[in-house]
Amino acid sequence: MILFILQICLLLWFFGCIVSYKTEKWTLVDGVGLKSAEFGMFVFYTMGILFYYLYRPIGKWFLLAVLTFWMIVQFFCHWYFTIWGASEKKLKGYNECFRHTVRIVPASDTRLIPDFYHMVLHLLLVLNIGFLIASF
Numbered sequence: 001m002i003l004f005i006l007q008i009c010l011l012l013w014f015f016g017c018i019v020s021y022k023t024e025k026w027t028l029v030d031g032v033g034l035k036s037a038e039f040g041m042f043v044f045y046t047m048g049i050l051f052y053y054l055y056r057p058i059g060k061w062f063l064l065a066v067l068t069f070w071m072i073v074q075f076f077c078h079w080y081f082t083i084w085g086a087s088e089k090k091l092k093g094y095n096e097c098f099r100h101t102v103r104i105v106p107a108s109d110t111r112l113i114p115d116f117y118h119m120v121l122h123l124l125l126v127l128n129i130g131f132l133i134a135s136f
Contacts, residue, residue: 003131007049011042016117018042025129027100029117041070052132064132071125078122081112 014101020031032038041045047067051059070124095107114122 001077003024003128003135006124006128006131007052010128011045013117013121013124014042014045017121021117026102037126041073045070057128058104060132060136064129067125067129067132071122071129074118074122074125076110078114078118082114086112087112 015027016031018031018033018036021028022030042098044066048059048063050118053059055062073114081094086094089098090114091109094112098115099107101117104119105113107113
């Protein structure tokens with residue numbers, strides 16, 4: 001039951017990356033629409049959840065592969081540059097792209113600092129992977 005709740009939370013959270021979650025005062029995430037790599041990832045994750053419940057045990061492995069791939073991509077898009085630093089060009093582009101989003105930790109001049117949306121996204125990914133592995 002916990003895994004199902006985590007799957008739905010991740011699905012709904014990530015859906016904001018497609019459609020935007022914002023109000024007049026704040027932006028959690030700007031959606032990039034249906035013609036994007038993010039939408040492709042959303043489709044693969046949705047398929048992974050369906051396969052998990054409809055075609056076990058193959059579905060478990062498919063979902064684990066999707067989540068692991070997704071986490072690796074997120075690591076190299078965000079946390080790699082947080083840990084080891086980023087070029088001025090990378091920082092400028094990232095900070096410009098996410099300049100209006102909600103932040104817990106302010107942007108840095110030397111390290112890429114993920115915004116609140118991405119921090120929660122990455123936490124949900126890790127929790128989904130952990131609970132999925134525990135279900136094997």
